Amino acid sequence: MSQNSEKSSKFCLRIRLPKSFGRLSSFLPKLKSSSSQSPKLPSSSIRIDTASTPRCITTFPARVHRDELWISKGAIIARKKFENLLPNPDYRSHSMGPYGNFFSFCWPEGKKERVRLGTEIIETLWLYDDVIEDLPYTGAMETHASVRDTLAGNSSKASRKIQVAVLFKDFGQRLAQLDEEGAPRVIDALKSYISTYDSNETPFATIEEFIEFRIFNVGFGIMESFMQWSLGLYLDEHEQEMSREYYLSSGRVMGMTNDLYSWNVERTEKSDRNWNAVPIIMRQHDFSELKATIYLRGLIVYHEQETRRLGQELLEKSRNSPKMQIYVYIMGLMLGGNSFWSSTCPRYNPELEL
Incomplete structure (x- = not known):
């Protein structure tokens, strides 16, 4: 495949939408159009204020x-x-969420x-x-x-x-x-x-080796291929090789982000194939569950920074080619969107009812 709680309050937040979960621009005041446009790409999206959701930790933009x-x-x-x-x-619950x-x-x-x-x-x-x-x-x-x-x-x-x-x-x-x-x-x-x-039937011993497996196991290759396909943007073999490290770093971010938010429900599920970083960190470092999730948050922030650095390097290597400018831009949106949605969706946050 090519470049693939603690309960401290006595109330819970309930977000409700009409049964047809949409019509976002009129329902949610936090959504607003952005004046900034992508590089030579007419925008078909609305900017999201990620700071409106404290659980969301992404440093990437979301639309x-x-x-x-x-x-x-x-x-x-x-x-x-x-x-x-x-x-x-x-x-x-699957791909629906209170914000879309x-x-x-x-x-x-x-x-x-x-x-x-x-x-x-x-x-x-x-x-x-x-x-x-x-x-x-x-x-x-x-x-x-x-x-x-x-x-x-x-x-x-x-x-x-x-x-x-x-x-x-x-x-x-x-x-x-x-x-x-x-x-x-x-x-x-x-x-x-x-x-x-x-x-893989055998649990991984370290978080480092698990993260590399998780890039593909989380479905990043599918998401990235649809990302390109949705725009009709295709990297040739040379461009794929040039962007390989950026691709892999982005996959690490998506895999760990998924694990951070999905652990909220996976921690109580019984399965012989539970792929999540949190229990691996607990075993490897003899951490409590809370310390392991804090550690995972730190890894995500680190790898987001590394991904942005590699994105800048990629633009320099490609001499700011229009295709690479778009590729780096839409990858950042995919990572930011994945994090914001994951932090608010009922799939990973059952206490938030639609």
Whole structure:
């Protein structure tokens, strides 16, 4: 795959939205248009005031797509299809949030049709992840293989016993219809993620080695490939090699950020495949849970700074090429959007009701 509590109060904050979770600009006063524009890229987004949410620690900017309400329907479609096929599982809240859909934060400058399809595809993948976590390891690997065959267009090889694979069968065709040139890279990233998601049964000994695994296990390769695809921006082989360290550093930020906020719910879940940095830090350094989360916050801030430094180096090496300016800009938005959404979403913060 190419460049992949303490309870101290007696009340809880409850944020409620109308059932159609959208119409953000009229509902939330913190959202406001920004006068600054991306480098040679007409803005299709609204700036977010990340300081309005104390839990959010990102140093990157965050924006939300102006067509968030329409884009979020892709997630609703995916959820309905999944529930029609597998109606019994108790699904977690997924890409919706009080300030908008996750993918509208991660790809706020993308073409809306592409962002909506990406939303539908990865929402399906998130639902799939929740179901697969309840299967034993060998069963999960068989299911992954069937889904990969379906994504590759080899439906004849897909196991007929594994019904969930049918949910992925037309995604490749739909991606190609919107952009035939960029579709193969996105499909390869999806297949690679499914191959590596459950590839390690043994817990990692150190946070350093876990972070490198987490870059790919968290799905960063998928997110980055859709980030490029949503804009029709493709780095050639030379540009990919030039930006490799920036890509990896960005992946570390996304993986650790996900672990920090998702630990709030994962800490009580029972699974033989719980990928999170917090328990690894606890074991490695003999830290309490609180100290481990504080340590993880520090790692995130450090790696965000390192990512920004590498972004500046990349711009210098590329002599400020327009393509690289856009790439660095939208990567920062994806990292900032991921952090802001994660700090406010009901998926990781069940006490916040929509």
